[in-house]
Amino acid sequence: MTQIQTRNPATGEPLETYETMSESEVFAKIEAAHAAFLDWRTKSHDERAPYLRKIAEVLRANADRFAELMTREMGKLIKDGKTEVEICARIFEYTADHGPKELADQERQHSGGRKRGIVTFSPIGVIYSVQPWNFPVYQPVRVLAANLMAGNAVILKHASICTGSGLLLRDLCLEAGLPKDLFEVILVGHDLSDKVIEHKLIRAVTMTGSDGAGSHIGELASKNLKKTVLELGSNDAYLVLEDADIDLAVETCAQGRLYNNGETCVSAKRFVVTEAVYDDFVAAFVARMQRAKMGDPTAEDTELGPVSSQEQFDTLVEQVGKSVEQGATLLCGGDPEEGEGYYYPATVLADCKPGMPAYDDELFGPVASIIRAKDDEDAMRIANDSRYGLGGGIFTRDEDKAIRLARDHFDTGMVRINSFGAADPNMPFGGVKDSGYGREHGGFGMKEFVNAKAIFLPS
CATH class of the missing domain: 3.40.605.10 (Aldehyde Dehydrogenase; Chain A, domain 1)
Structure with a gap:
């Protein structure tokens, strides 16, 4: 036995x-x-x-x-x-x-x-x-x-x-x-x-x-x-549109990627950022991810603990490595220190393209994939360019536009507008594709x- x-x-x-x-x-x-x-x-x-x-x-x-x-x-x-x-x-x-x-x-x-x-x-x-x-x-x-x-x-x-x-x-x-x-x-x-x-x-x-x-x-x-x-x-896409509140988007997206040590099915994973706000968002987002305190999961001030297992750790190392080999740009993290425990640092990859694990697959850990979009319409296209369809998010100051995009165009089971969260007993939970x-x-x-x-x- x-x-x-x-x-x-x-x-x-x-x-x-x-x-x-x-x-x-x-x-x-x-x-x-x-x-x-x-x-x-x-x-x-x-x-x-x-x-x-x-x-x-x-x-x-x-x-x-x-x-x-x-x-x-x-x-x-x-x-x-x-x-x-x-x-x-x-x-x-x-x-x-x-x-x-x-x-x-x-x-x-x-x-x-x-x-x-x-x-x-x-x-x-x-x-x-x-x-x-x-x-x-x-x-x-x-x-x-x-x-x-x-x-x-x-x-x-x-x-x-x-x-x-x-x-x-x-x-x-x-x-x-x-x-x-x-x-x-x-x-x-x-x-x-x-x-x-x-x-x-x-x-x-x-x-x-x-x-x-x-x-x-x-x-x-x-x-x-x-x-x-x-x-x-899933590899949920969070859209940062041309009229987004950048400070709100940065903090919310960082929380969404780090929550539960990045090991959440319905969480922010791909960040589709429009050209108009790309540089401002990326600079602030990378700085925020670099500030995330990694350490003892029993400490109250820890923001990022270990991933769940050696297998999970090795999978992240492989996915990030392949993405960089295929042209993704490593903006921070991606180089775990040797030592006890399965600690993987907060990591940001830019220039993610189709064919890369960082674009196509689910990275179940604190790794963010940034994808540049020409405009709002292109961002929505990229978000739906996935075999997955569990959740997603939209950052914009125009709530009516966000509701319209979420209802009529976002091909997922759940959409968060200017916010992040996992589940609520009063709202349906599930996906498509x-x-x-x-x-x-x-x-x-x-x-x-x-x-x-x-x-x-x-x-």
């Missing part, structure tokens, strides 16, 4: 060792989750809501403990970890508050209005949730809260480097009184994970991760006629894995 070894990315030191599960152990957990679902589905939405509120309460009570664990497992700044736990508590509360109305039966007319009908949103069973390491609590919670309210059970396969975080989330849910087996964590590799997708009691699959992994999981699930929601990578499909949050996630059932009444 293989093992999972977690490691502190700030020091490289090993943390915990976990035994992976056998096929029989995993399948037993799926069967137990299904049995728990059969009871849970009989509860009304209003009866489920207090369980979610109690989980929120327990999460808040354990915020420091959870934040410290996330920092040890994947290098998240301790202050960001505390914020993440609070966001998760709010998601549970939002779902408890709004779920009963979102999922309530709907009365409708049919047969030309002569007869009555009811649309009911019925739970379907056990949902398989495959989640990444960059937000160890938030990623599983946004699936868990929505599906518990809908009446489903959830099996979580978390990223191996944050195994402890997945297990702690399960333990805190049990402490909050969630029925046993309704939410369970499995420790498996990719081969056994594929068998989980194929298991007859798994009714749907949701996954956050790379577009390559999403393509594999989506193909396997569809082969087995199971619905999926996929939230995949190679960034995946389906939506979470904003009430949308609660209806992804339900049976919209039509009941026809005679009169």
Whole structure:
């Protein structure tokens, strides 16, 4: 039997060792989750809501403990970890508050209005949730809260480097009184994970991760006629238009690139800057990135901690190196110091062109790619010149113009105007193109894995 070894990315030191599960152990957990679902589905939405509120309460009570664990497992700044736990508590509360109305039966007319009908949103069973390491609590919670309210059970396969975080989330849910087996964590590799997708009691699959992994999981699930929601990578473009407030754009874009050590799917990655403001923006942006304090993620004044792993570090080194070899200009960073931990400095690349990793791919770390645009129209064209479509941003003093561009032209699932942020429980979250499909949050996630059932009444 293989093992999972977690490691502190700030020091490289090993943390915990976990035994992976056998096929029989995993399948037993799926069967137990299904049995728990059969009871849970009989509860009304209003009866489920207090369980979610109690989980929120327990999460808040354990915020420091959870934040410290996330920092040890994947290098998240301790202050960001505390914020993440609070966001998760709010998601549970939002779902408890709004779920009963979102999922309530709907009365409708049919047969030309002569007869009555009811649309009911019925739970379907056990949902398989495959989640990444960059937000160890938030990623599983946004699936868990929505599906518990809908009446489903959830099996979580978390990223191996944050195994402890997945297990702690399960333990805190049990402490909050969630029925046993309704939410369970499995420790498996990719081969056994594929068998989980194929298991007859798994009714749907949701996954956050790379577009390559999403393509594999989506193909396997569809082969087995199971619905999926996929939230995949992105290289979000933030447009700095000709009338932008440069000071605001510089500070916001720097925060957007450095947040969570640059390891966020929906964050500022490509900076498409119009010719009219290019020199002013780039000079100020580089200076701001150079001021970012890198160091101990437990220190309150640290702005940039380590990336999550040696693998992540090596990938960044390769992507930046290839981009420079192909003609990108290194304006700052890009030369990590040797020493303990996986620290990659705040880096800015200019002259990024198609064919370079810095233009085409997702750089999951504190590396900013700057692309020069002739004018506003050209900036919008460049922003959409991507296989991805998760998020993006627009900086302009003309809000009406920004709304028009966001609504009618930006080919992404989310657009920020003169601001940066990751997610909000009241707004839909998800993307298009190679960034995946389906939506979470904003009430949308609660209806992804339900049976919209039509009941026809005679009169």
